Amino acid sequence: MPQFLSRIIKAALFGTLTCLGIMSEDNVMLSTAQGQTTPAAVQEQTVVTDWTRYPEIAGLPDLFIARDGSRITTADAWITERRPEIKELIQREMFGYLPAPQPFQATVTKLVPDALGGKATLKEISLKFTKLPAEAPEIRLALWIPNSKKGAKVPVVLTLNYCGNANVTTDPHTTIHTDRYCSKKEFVGQRGAQADFWCVEQVIDRGYAFATYHESDTKADKNTWDDGIFPYLKDAAIPAASHPATIALWAWGLHRCIDQLQAESQLDPSRICLLGHSRRGKTVLFAAAMDERVALVVPHQSGTGGMALSRENNQESVERINRVFPHWFCGEFKKFGGHESRIPFDQHAVAALVAPRLLLDTEGDQDAWANFPRSLETVKAAAPVWKLLGTEGVIGEGLVASAADVKAGGVGDVVQLRLPEKHTLTSEFWTGILNYADVMLPAQPTR
Numbered sequence: 001m002p003q004f005l006s007r008i009i010k011a012a013l014f015g016t017l018t019c020l021g022i023m024s025e026d027n028v029m030l031s032t033a034q035g036q037t038t039p040a041a042v043q044e045q046t047v048v049t050d051w052t053r054y055p056e057i058a059g060l061p062d063l064f065i066a067r068d069g070s071r072i073t074t075a076d077a078w079i080t081e082r083r084p085e086i087k088e089l090i091q092r093e094m095f096g097y098l099p100a101p102q103p104f105q106a107t108v109t110k111l112v113p114d115a116l117g118g119k120a121t122l123k124e125i126s127l128k129f130t131k132l133p134a135e136a137p138e139i140r141l142a143l144w145i146p147n148s149k150k151g152a153k154v155p156v157v158l159t160l161n162y163c164g165n166a167n168v169t170t171d172p173h174t175t176i177h178t179d180r181y182c183s184k185k186e187f188v189g190q191r192g193a194q195a196d197f198w199c200v201e202q203v204i205d206r207g208y209a210f211a212t213y214h215e216s217d218t219k220a221d222k223n224t225w226d227d228g229i230f231p232y233l234k235d236a237a238i239p240a241a242s243h244p245a246t247i248a249l250w251a252w253g254l255h256r257c258i259d260q261l262q263a264e265s266q267l268d269p270s271r272i273c274l275l276g277h278s279r280r281g282k283t284v285l286f287a288a289a290m291d292e293r294v295a296l297v298v299p300h301q302s303g304t305g306g307m308a309l310s311r312e313n314n315q316e317s318v319e320r321i322n323r324v325f326p327h328w329f330c331g332e333f334k335k336f337g338g339h340e341s342r343i344p345f346d347q348h349a350v351a352a353l354v355a356p357r358l359l360l361d362t363e364g365d366q367d368a369w370a371n372f373p374r375s376l377e378t379v380k381a382a383a384p385v386w387k388l389l390g391t392e393g394v395i396g397e398g399l400v401a402s403a404a405d406v407k408a409g410g411v412g413d414v415v416q417l418r419l420p421e422k423h424t425l426t427s428e429f430w431t432g433i434l435n436y437a438d439v440m441l442p443a444q445p446t447r
């Protein structure tokens with residue numbers, strides 16, 4: 001049966017054919033019965049199911065109880081039953097369904113063997129989707145490979161940047177693009193505007209490649225749906241309320257970058273790491289949950305919708321995130337604002353999809369809004385899945401408080417690194433992240 005058909009049948013069984021009319025705060029009709037028209041800007045957010053149909057769950061949903069009520073007790077049952085079930089659930093109810101992969105033509109548009117003062121080779125690669133109309137946006141991937149490691153296959157850290165690849169380093173070679181939306185006006189066309197944040201040279205000095213793409217290549221960070229890649233990937237057979245929202249579209253772009261990174265002869269396909277900050281931290285967590293090619297994910301200060309549990313979250317509530325950023329999550333997620341105890345999963349289930357791979361949750365203790373205590377609860381609540389899959393999972397309280405403490409034997413497969421920092425990324429964080437990758441990733445390619 002085609003995938004979309006089985007989704008529709010499942011959705012119908014679950015009651016999504018119940019249509020509701022709901023008014024948002026600014027009185028925009030978000031959802032309609034009998035096909036009444038909705039404003040284009042919010043059309044993709046249409047809510048179709050009723051939260052009262054979702055049973056209240058006291059405490060956190062049990063990761064080991066399948067939807068048919070049976071108990072998951074083996075690694076095999078987790079992998080074949082529970083994991084696919086959670087993947088389905090989080091897409092339908094929160095992020096929207098990831099579009100299918102698309103074939104692309106990769107063209108190296110620039111090759112600089114002595115970038116970053118000779119430390120790295122810069123490759124700019126255009127990923128042009130061959131089955132989409134010519135005007136569909138390409139993804140512009142920038143990749144720096146350490147020159148010190150010639151002949152070896154190196155691990156790579158892939159990131160999602162805010163406003164263009166030239167922002168991430170002061171390297172004069174990176175092409176400046178200003179033709180795509182940037183949510184931070186002060187970054188537009190500014191070479192190295194975020195160089196102290198991304199610390200690309202530090203990454204290269206540690207023997208890792210660094211890769212990045214600008215999020216607006218796939219979707220602008222705003223509540224519009226006629227831009228980016230979505231119009232070309234839209235699947236009319238999927239209910240609009242479960243169409244991929246912004247985070248899912250960014251994640252889809254990361255997956256296409258991974259397609260390309262896997263094909264790069266100087267990179268190790270078994271050591272692909274993903275890192276994103278804040279809303280992009282939510283994105284990398286989801287991207288890693290959905291793609292087993294990611295060996296290590298670092299959702300940095302990802303907060304609500306990322307590592308922080310939705311239940312009992314005394315910082316950013318589900319209602320608030322959906323109201324202020326209506327385009328991040330799909331329409332179905334809107335109904336859970338104020339009704340978090342009805343969400344049939346919580347963020348520990350998203351994190352658990354990463355098991356048995358590596359998950360490093362990085363937080364700043366002056367960044368209360370990201371809710372590092374509720375993120376630590378996610379670390380601990382997800383850890384039993386690592387155990388079930390035969391790895392160590394969490395060590396001790398699952399928390400380390402300095403980059404120097406990130407060492408062999410001191411950190412588990414899922415752990416929080418909490419530094420005395422604000423809502424930003426710093427060189428000290430990178431030291432901790434690279435220490436973690438050094439001790440936890442295999443020393444050599446494993447495939």
Ligand code: GTR
Pocket residue numbers: 277278279280302303304316321
């Ligand atoms: C905040 C938002 C957070 C976080 C952050 C960011 O305003 O409430 O969920 O994602 O933005 O992306 O910097």
